[in-house]
Amino acid sequence: MEIDRLDGRTPNQLRPLACTRNVLNRAHGSASWCQVYGPKAGTKKNENPEKACIEVIWKPKTGQGGKTEWEYEMILKRTLQSIYILTLNPNTTTSVIIQVQWSYNAK
Numbered sequence: 001m002e003i004d005r006l007d008g009r010t011p012n013q014l015r016p017l018a019c020t021r022n023v024l025n026r027a028h029g030s031a032s033w034c035q036v037y038g039p040k041a042g043t044k045k046n047e048n049p050e051k052a053c054i055e056v057i058w059k060p061k062t063g064q065g066g067k068t069e070w071e072y073e074m075i076l077k078r079t080l081q082s083i084y085i086l087t088l089n090p091n092t093t094t095s096v097i098i099q100v101q102w103s104y105n106a107k
Contacts, residue, residue, distance in 0.1 A: 015035070018033070018034040039052060039093060041091070043093055047093075050087070050090050050091070052088065052089045052090060053093040054093075054094050056074075057073065058100070059098065076098070
């Protein structure tokens, strides 16, 4: 028997996708894409299984991330942890993956 979730989705349905064009003023080809992964079963190592885990990955446009990206990850993770009820879905992980693509029009 499949039980619908609180938001009306069946267990095999994904959350709705969202895409917005022209989100930045005076930028050529700006867009925002959103898809939420999670919560998925299990927490990361060294996390409290009685609470949910929030994982944040900040990816630069090219190459590997450095100290700046790590700092962005930590800021976003702390912010989300402060507003999310971590005991609502214990022993789960929600992943937030940000890929930044800056586009400047040099004139």
